[in-house]
Amino acid sequence: MKIEFLHTMVRVKDLDKSIAFYKMLGLIERRRMDHEAGRFSLIFMCPPEQADGRADVELTYNWDGDDALPDDSRHFGHLAYRVENIYEMCQTLMDAGITINRPPRDGHMAFIRSPDNVSIELLQMDEPLPPQEPWASMENTGHW
Numbered sequence: 001m002k003i004e005f006l007h008t009m010v011r012v013k014d015l016d017k018s019i020a021f022y023k024m025l026g027l028i029e030r031r032r033m034d035h036e037a038g039r040f041s042l043i044f045m046c047p048p049e050q051a052d053g054r055a056d057v058e059l060t061y062n063w064d065g066d067d068a069l070p071d072d073s074r075h076f077g078h079l080a081y082r083v084e085n086i087y088e089m090c091q092t093l094m095d096a097g098i099t100i101n102r103p104p105r106d107g108h109m110a111f112i113r114s115p116d117n118v119s120i121e122l123l124q125m126d127e128p129l130p131p132q133e134p135w136a137s138m139e140n141t142g143h144w
């Protein structure tokens with residue numbers, strides 16, 4: 001039996017803030033569906049090079065709010081993205097006020113959280129970059 005990855009869905013509390021966060025990672029909005037009867041929107045975001053739907057993150061936004069968000073629910077693991085330069089990406093995110101929960105001390109892997117507390121793994125494309133400061137000596141913050 002064949003199986004094919006379609007997307008990862010995450011519920012978001014502040015749609016504009018969440019879209020801005022995923023755009024900072026380099027994703028684009030591929031498709032949007034507003035469901036008037038159900039009072040929710042689905043926004044599909046992806047890397048520009050994968051706009052065929054094979055790497056979508058579906059942001060589900062309930063128009064009437066969702067008071068349970070964000071919480072620390074771990075009902076799924078994390079989203080993972082490869083980035084061209086992990087140090088530059090982490091610096092861009094940090095400059096925008098995003099906490100780097102697990103810094104890229106090894107030049108290969110970092111973890112952050114979205115505004116809705118979704119754990120996101122960032123992996124360096126190709127080979128790890130040589131360790132460099134301030135990342136090499138930066139401690140973990142919180143958990144991922």
